[in-house]
Amino acid sequence: MQNKFGLKDFILMVLVSLALVFSILAMIQDDRRWKQTEDLTSKIGTIEQLVTRLDAKLDAGIVVSGSNNSANPGQPVARDESWSKQPGVEIQWFAKPEFAEDPRGEDDYTLGGVFKETFNAQPNKLTPVLAEDVYGRRVNDQICERLAEYNAETLEMEGQLAEAWQYDPKGYWVRVKLRDNARFSDGEPVTAEDVRYTFHDYIDNPELETESLRSVMTKLDRIDVVSDKVVDIFFTEPDAYNLQMALGFYILPKHFYSQFTTTQINQATALVMGSGPFKLANLDPEDQWTPGTDIVLVRNEQYWGPKPALAGLRYDVITEDVAALTSFVNGETHMIIPSSPQYVEKVSQQGWDEKAYSLKWLNMRSGYLFIGWQCGERNGKLTPFHDKRVRQAMTYNLDRELMIRDIWAGLDNIAVGPNNPPSPAANPEIEAYPYNPEKAKQLLAEAGWIDRDDDGILEDENGVEFEFEFTRSVGGQTIERMEKYIIDRCAAVGIRCISKPVDWSLFDQIMKTRNFDAITLGWSASAPESDPRQIWHTDSIQNQGHNFIQWDGGQDQYLDAIVKELDFNKRMKLFHDFHSLVHEEQPYTFIRSVPWKRFISKKFSNVHPYPKGLEQREYYMPAN
Numbered sequence: 001m002q003n004k005f006g007l008k009d010f011i012l013m014v015l016v017s018l019a020l021v022f023s024i025l026a027m028i029q030d031d032r033r034w035k036q037t038e039d040l041t042s043k044i045g046t047i048e049q050l051v052t053r054l055d056a057k058l059d060a061g062i063v064v065s066g067s068n069n070s071a072n073p074g075q076p077v078a079r080d081e082s083w084s085k086q087p088g089v090e091i092q093w094f095a096k097p098e099f100a101e102d103p104r105g106e107d108d109y110t111l112g113g114v115f116k117e118t119f120n121a122q123p124n125k126l127t128p129v130l131a132e133d134v135y136g137r138r139v140n141d142q143i144c145e146r147l148a149e150y151n152a153e154t155l156e157m158e159g160q161l162a163e164a165w166q167y168d169p170k171g172y173w174v175r176v177k178l179r180d181n182a183r184f185s186d187g188e189p190v191t192a193e194d195v196r197y198t199f200h201d202y203i204d205n206p207e208l209e210t211e212s213l214r215s216v217m218t219k220l221d222r223i224d225v226v227s228d229k230v231v232d233i234f235f236t237e238p239d240a241y242n243l244q245m246a247l248g249f250y251i252l253p254k255h256f257y258s259q260f261t262t263t264q265i266n267q268a269t270a271l272v273m274g275s276g277p278f279k280l281a282n283l284d285p286e287d288q289w290t291p292g293t294d295i296v297l298v299r300n301e302q303y304w305g306p307k308p309a310l311a312g313l314r315y316d317v318i319t320e321d322v323a324a325l326t327s328f329v330n331g332e333t334h335m336i337i338p339s340s341p342q343y344v345e346k347v348s349q350q351g352w353d354e355k356a357y358s359l360k361w362l363n364m365r366s367g368y369l370f371i372g373w374q375c376g377e378r379n380g381k382l383t384p385f386h387d388k389r390v391r392q393a394m395t396y397n398l399d400r401e402l403m404i405r406d407i408w409a410g411l412d413n414i415a416v417g418p419n420n421p422p423s424p425a426a427n428p429e430i431e432a433y434p435y436n437p438e439k440a441k442q443l444l445a446e447a448g449w450i451d452r453d454d455d456g457i458l459e460d461e462n463g464v465e466f467e468f469e470f471t472r473s474v475g476g477q478t479i480e481r482m483e484k485y486i487i488d489r490c491a492a493v494g495i496r497c498i499s500k501p502v503d504w505s506l507f508d509q510i511m512k513t514r515n516f517d518a519i520t521l522g523w524s525a526s527a528p529e530s531d532p533r534q535i536w537h538t539d540s541i542q543n544q545g546h547n548f549i550q551w552d553g554g555q556d557q558y559l560d561a562i563v564k565e566l567d568f569n570k571r572m573k574l575f576h577d578f579h580s581l582v583h584e585e586q587p588y589t590f591i592r593s594v595p596w597k598r599f600i601s602k603k604f605s606n607v608h609p610y611p612k613g614l615e616q617r618e619y620y621m622p623a624n
Contacts, residue, residue, distance in 0.1 A: 083230045084166050085175040091166045094159030096179075097305050099618050100152040103606040106622075109309065113621030115604060116314040117335040118324050121473055121504030122291050123317075126270040126280075128250045129203060129210045132508055134524065135315075139295055140250065142313060142616070143185075144274030147176055147195070148247035152610040155364060155528045157244065161190055161251055161275065171238030171566065174246055178229040184253045185279040185300045192231040196223045197254035207262040215545040216534040217245060219563075239563045240571055241531040248527070250274060260285070270295075277303045277617050278313055291505055292317075309620035319475025319504075325599075328356075334601040339478045340408035343597050357600040360411070361609045366595055367524030368415035370588040371470075371486075374517050376541070376550025383517050384449070384466055388553070391586040392433070393443040397489050399435035404592050407481050411597070415590035417579045418532065424572050425529065427579035432590075441493055451494050458494040467496040468517035471510060474501045482520070482591075511548040519548075522594060532578065533559050551587035 084091055103109055123135035128144055131137065147162040159165065164177040182190040200223060203210050219242055221234040233246045256273045257265065265271060270289035272280055278297040282289070289295055295315040299308055318324040321339045325346075328336045338346065347358045373385035373394065384390050400414045414432040419425035444450075449458040449466050458466040470486060472479055483499055490497035502510065510516055523535065534540060537559050540547035558578035565571040582588075600607050604619045 079164075083175070083177055083227070085173070085232065086166065086168070089166050089169065091164050092159075093164045094162070097149070097158070097160055099306055100610060100615060101606055101608050101618055102306075103309065103618055103620050104306075106605070106620075108605070108622035109620055110623045111309050111620075112311045113309070113604070114312040114314055115310050115335070115616060115619055116316065116333045117616075118327060118333040119315055119317045120319055120321075120324060120337055120476065121317065122319070123295075124291055124505035124508060125268070126272050126289060126295065127265060127268045128252060128272060128274070129213050130208070130266070130268075132212055133504065135504075137526075139297070139315065140272065140274075141276075142278040142297055143272050143276045143280065144250035144252070145182075145276050146248050146250060147178075150364065150527065150612055152612040152615055155611055157247070162247065165247070167243055171235065171242060173232060173234045174243060175226070176231050176233065176247070178231070179304070180229060181304045182275055183302055183304050184256070184275045185273060185302050186253075186256070187302050188253060188255055190251060190253075190275050191228050192225040193228075194251055194254050195231045196225050197258070198249065198252045199223050201254075202252060202257060203249060205262060207266075209266050211543040212534070212540075212546055213249070215537075215540050215543055216531060217249075218539075220246060237564075238566065240566055241563055244527060245531065275304065276300065277305065277308050281312070308617040310616070313616065319473075321476045321478060328599055328601070331601070331603075334604065336599050338597055338599050339476065340411045340597070341478075343411065343599075344409040346599070355602060357598070357602060357607050359598045359600065359607075359609045360595055362595045363609070363611050363613050364528055365524045365526065365613045366420070366593065367522050368420055368593050369520070369522045369591040370415065371518055371520045371591065372549045372588050373586075374514065374519075374549055375552070375587055376514065378514060378517060384447075384460075384468065385518070387447045388585050389443045389447040390449070391589070393440040393447070393493075395433045395586050395589040396436045396443070397440040397493055398486070398589065398591075399489075400432065400591060401435070403482065403485060407478060407485070408592060412592040412594060415593045417582050417590060418536070418588075419575065419579065420593040423529075425575040425579070427576035427583075429576075430579055430583050433586075437489075437493060444493065449494075456494060457496055465496065466494065467498065469498050469500045471500045471502060471516045471519040473504045473507065473521070479520075511546075512544040514548055514550060520591075524594075531563060532575075533563065536578075536582075549587050551585070553581065553585040553587065555581055 079093060081091060119135045121135060123131065123133055123139070125131050126136050126139050128140050131140060145161050147160060148157050149160040150156065151158050161178055161182050162176045163179045166175045168174065176195070178190060178192060184190060199220065202208060203213055203217065219235050219237060219239045221236045224232040224234070226232055235242045253273055257271070260268070260271065268285070268288060269291065270280060271285065273283060277300055279300045280289070281296040281298045297313040299311055316333065318327055321342060324336045325338060325342050327333045343358065343360065346352050352358070371394070373391050374383045375386055376382070404410060404412050404414065416430050416432050417426060421428070444458060448460050451457065452459045452463065460466070470483060472483055487497045487499065507521065510519070535546045536551070536555050537547060538552050538556055539545065541550050541552070555578060558574055558581065562571055562574045562578065565574060596609070596613070598614070603621060605622045606618050606620055608615070608618070
């Protein structure tokens, strides 16, 4: 059979050849475009960095309170004070917020890079105020802002969204002037109406699950809008913590949250919009972040303050200590909280300091680890821990020095109460309960718990055995070792302790329903001096407040007096009396005071431990 090359074949060959030529030309053109795009991106990055450095220089030259007026050297800058409420009352002005350690002048400063932090427990939601755990608040602190913040180095309260305020000397009101340039991440300005809405329609809304914050904001009477940028906050009575409370809650955008029903907000996992330096990468209400997935934040390009160099922040969850350290060593994450044994091992390892910043320091947010004893009823029945003698016995039965040495590598100290030294609120005369199992047995017997049938387990007068559940979060060898020690020590005095490990996301519900016998977790402060009512007052037993151990030991007389006392020294004396009561009652067994420990990758620069904590917005990934 003879093959013939016809006209049709010729035309087909020409068309294929032309297609090939055009494809090659298109590829060449795409390469050129890619190169041009790369060049353009590089130039934009260079311009951004130049603008950023210029910004830093301009910021450094901005005239602040007490500085000279450039037009009239030697004269202070004139400010418009027509918004003030009462003549003769001091107005406190605040300069534009800045970095504690400004990285923008460094030679290797560059923009970009994503900093990844590993949480050791799973947050269950991120929606502001409804997210009550420390992990949700850590994320919210990057997205949302308050009227005032604590200076990272001095811990003095300074205006953030507030440019100035005027505080009534008698303590009944504060007038706040908002910054003119403050805006939310969608570009909308922050207004006085947003401040009013956040308190009255969001925090103080009984249909929203914001009970824990409402329980400590009872002295805040109302918020009135004076003008677009001026707001009045009124208090029902003077209180030592009124100003801290009034200026310390996140300001939320009314135009965003008012589009949702209370049910939608309560059920949401991540409805988070704010005015901070970062924002959620995905703020689609129909496609929210869900527990079990990474939390992804990106730089807020609309940010009104000093923009971070980082392009974003990312948070994952690894509950196992060994797995978290492995992830860090492999470069898969950039910050972890090491266990105490891991910290001791790694800091002594040759070459480790070239890979990581190994930080250990006490700061404003350092807290304490405790076991909380259910002092009230569980499921309608009193637990054994309603008797303070039993609670005292539980403390005497634990060798906390041994625990710290064997479980936490000896890095910590025994916690002595609700305020740890060197806080002035800590009573210096209080000494930790010593390890004394014989004293523990004596107290248990006095409370009616005796081994009546010689089976090794204590019973009450009705023959009910002393058995309780020990609720703790899952994950990590450290918590497992602590639990084993507690179970063994309980068995040694005739108590049956049953382990109940639960996922961190369930803790909130367990605490709200008071559905536990004993529970272990930690408290950390959010201010240099914290209002103790949220955790300890009997009002916080109700409405799912944070007195989830339901302790009522006469503490209110001290707590109510503390918040009314405006004199610092007298207030500290009341704190000491309260500390003595807690020491006697032992509603918590205070285990250890906890300095912060962090491993942070040296892929990032400008990492500093501050009295306030850490400032990730200052980090940058240096140029190679």
